[in-house]
Amino acid sequence: MKRAKPTQFRVKYSHCDQMGLVYHVNHLEYFEWARSDWLRQNLRSYAEIEAEGYYLVMTEANLKYLKPAHYEDILEVSVKPIYWGNSRIDFDYSIMRIDDNANICIGVTRHCFTNKGGKPISMPSDLKQLLTSKPSEC
Amino acid sequence: MKRAKPTQFRVKYSHCDQMGLVYHVNHLEYFEWARSDWLRQNLRSYAEIEAEGYYLVMTEANLKYLKPAHYEDILEVSVKPIYWGNSRIDFDYSIMRIDDNANICIGVTRHCFTNKGGKPISMPSDLKQLLTSKPSEC
């Protein structure tokens, strides 16, 4: 498992609320942007995984908001898997502002692989293999 | 403190993802819809509170997703304050589907009152009074 290149983007106008801060719901969406990038870089795109019949359903999300972010800030989201079972996987995230290295938000999400009908199933075998291979630097 | 009338709404098309489920980020937004309704019913609108110079900034969010919700489901969100300090307040939420009483999602959010500059300040005194009054059925 290689260390994925962190996701970087500039905060959109639509992501800011009338306090002039990134609206708190978007941080949870930013986590997904990073999770998608991690999957694409380490395995294949989630679009392909879904087409194979695996649905990665979120079962839990925990976020701590540390500092506010603003319109036009360049943010970087790091992500890594921290725990997994047969059908379950947990990811850990950190959102940082590039300009001043400020820690904006940290969090953890828990997911379960299901089939289209919503029944838990084993994760794709190559993902399992990737996770259990000795991580060089994940 | 009276028990606020729970927030009810029909799931929008835009809230569903390509799995055909309510996209997990929206549950956190639904929490806010209920929190706003609670404030308006128990105190006054958050718009007025913000105009008075109080900003209710989110510092933590925790969600557990129990069952998927779908387009056109009628959902009900209940909310109540469960802990508070001088400038801090925690809310507890439950999202239920009206049709079959299914528990869709539960969660807790933590907030801090700040001034416009982001400095923690004491919450509005009438909110403090409301919270510390003997709750009849909150």
Place this chain on the structure above:
Amino acid sequence: MKRAKPTQFRVKYSHCDQMGLVYHVNHLEYFEWARSDWLRQNLRSYAEIEAEGYYLVMTEANLKYLKPAHYEDILEVSVKPIYWGNSRIDFDYSIMRIDDNANICIGVTRHCFTNKGGKPISMPSDLKQLLTSKPSEC
């Protein structure tokens, strides 16, 4: 075809931008909330229509923003079909603020019924029948 009860809702915090106005993208989403309500009241829910294999794809949208709306405003969206062909249908919208009867936004959207593969198909026959029946007050 009966006159559908207009869609009413309170503007959400998440819908406002850092100018303190409803962000312009949301008006287009509000149109859909009204279109969904119109379908449900006049025919059946779009969820059912989609389950029958009809996809109502947007091909054109035109919006005029007349007055800004703000957080906690109660808005009402009216909608009516104004033109239709075999697979095509145009809707006309008006967003009004309840409090002062201000006209917030007007617009028109054009849609095409397609099958799941994206090929244009005839609209559901009962919708066609509804549209061509003498409108009492649409």
Place this chain on the structure above:
Amino acid sequence: MKRAKPTQFRVKYSHCDQMGLVYHVNHLEYFEWARSDWLRQNLRSYAEIEAEGYYLVMTEANLKYLKPAHYEDILEVSVKPIYWGNSRIDFDYSIMRIDDNANICIGVTRHCFTNKGGKPISMPSDLKQLLTSKPSEC
């Protein structure tokens, strides 16, 4: 006025609806991503312009949806100003998919510069100057 580098991004999961297509509201948001990039590349960030007291309010939007886009598509949005007056400016957009050069969506938006109170005001003088300078290739 230089030709701005077009905005490129990968379609997010949250932008797709249960038809598996980019939900039509997002195209209007994509226009803004490109408009912001154009301003930053040609003048300065809209954040700074807003801090100087200029608000760029949308007064009209017109979109034509030509082909559907999907999750993980890499899209490119081009934008250029096509008409302007004292306080008004129109932008023209085109969204293209990188992979197959498919034209996804075209559109035009009209804006008015206002002060914080919503009154129309002249646009920043350096923007006026930029627009009226002989465009090399805008």
